[in-house]
Amino acid sequence: MAGRFIVIEGLEGAGKSTASQCVKAFIEGLGVELLHVREPGGTELGEALRDLVKRPDLADSPSPTTELLLMYASRAQLVETRIKPALANNGWVLGDRHDLSSQAYQGGGRQIDRHVLESMRDLVLGDFRPDLTLYMDIEPEIGLARARGRGELDRIELESLDFFHRTRDRYLQLAAADERIVTIDASQSIEQVQADIEAALQHAVAQWQE
Template sequence: MPAQAKFIVVEGLEGAGKSTAIAFVKQQLEQQGIKPLCTREPGGTPMAERLRELVKQVQQDEVVAPQTELLLMYAARMQLICNVIKPALAAGQWVLADRHDMSSRAYQGGGRQLDEQFINQLRNAVLGDLRPDLTLYLDIDPAIGLERARQRGALDRIEQEQLAFFQRTRQKYLQIAHTEPNIAIIDASQPLTGVQQQLALALQPLWMG
């Protein structure tokens, strides 16, 4: 097991299979003698979970401004980073996260089409020098992903957006994945065995490098 703890993030649209992928990644880590701290965004602390509820719930009496949504995401992220992620990494514990900053850049930057400079200012203020050692982006056609999500049950406020919103989100995900380091694109539309093979290959450099 490497001495230095790693920060791994699993990203993707609704219905991409993040929960299944996270379970597989956790299993792979445990086979290497690594017991990761698993968390999610938005959420992961008591306050961040309350902010998650605000973001996810359908608001009957007012429209949620896209900028408000973004600020709530980063407020929850700040709580998680300060109270969970950084302390765990400092203590030598690996962290496995269901979503992180890439989600905000894709959903609010791509889907909501918010100003990129505004998002980058928030990123720099909240993240500082924290970056994932590996991001596993599960790529899927939004129409397929949304149909999978509908089969799971009721959709939350963001999941109820139009298909075009998720198409823009996917485009932003792919743009980031193709231009920034430490991001592996996983074809989430293939059979599970294929997804797992790609995940395993992407993970190997973390303990073989």
Template sequence: MSGKFIVIEGLEGAGKSSAIAIVKTCIEQAGHSLVCTREPGGTPMAEAIRECVKQDWQEKVTIEAELLLMYAARVQLLENVIKPALQQGQWVLGDRHDLSSQAYQGGGREIPDDMLASLRAISLKGFKPDLTLYLDVEPEVGLARARGRGELDRIEQSGLAFFTRTRDRYLQLAAKDSSIKVIDAMQDMPAVHGQILLELQDFLA
């Protein structure tokens, strides 16, 4: 595959949308054709799964059902959009990927690592991003920002302890993987964007 896959990760309220805009501009200015995706979502079936995951239900949504839905949406996106684009030499910019499941379902929901590893092996078959920019924000701050945008969805209502575990797992995973770059999203926006651009320039070089 001659294209590159870059992913933006972070808790709610970390500033992913503005980060994605900065990265998109930088990649296109470097002369690369770009496809933008989001997870869960990005194909008609995966978008339907996204709605299923995020909405409230009268029944209990089990953590196992949530996990399986995330990977079902992910493999649809990977096989129908991401891999074909990369094979054509296009770059792909993702709003979340597998690191989200490892952090949210593995850390936040406390699903065992061996279960996650089995699903990754089945659905991803070793595929991973070339670069991940993780926007690190304290959960209290991120949730306050998210509430300022409007009503929270089902996952966003999971509580502070859930998001604290999620953030801890993100940081643990980033410490073990040199392709994951931690961006301090507690800084003001110009400083955050400056740090993102530095990481991108290093990657592009």
């Protein structure tokens, strides 16, 4: 089977780590090689940029435009040096976040103009898109409470509740407009979330095998 790129998306506390474990187990059950990466990060350069984006203690905090450029610099390096080579070798790639995060966080949360974001995406990625995105949807209040329970929050997690509501609204708009994005209700029990993820994966694989 040809290589496929599957992405997990969602707000803080939406259960992306648990979802990734479920997807990983499903893919490994198919007997195909899997590369698991995260954004921002996934390469030595990307991890350094991740630290700059996430650190809450920087005196010179990134402006929204700077943040956007750092995200796309990390993404470009990851796609060109790791994701595309893996797909070219018929490997599968599981991504913890990808371009949809920028469209939602920088577009919805930071309110950067949508045309600017689309131009940046097209410049950096061209027509490269995930084969399937699982968007883990949750109310920001619930997700942030879960995130706080994990410990110290990073710079983005410390944003206002309104920021996360705008981000979620943009996620939902984008998911509704793209058939390659499947929305999973992340407020359900873990068992039901896993069942919904597996159902989405089974449906996608069946389509890819036609």
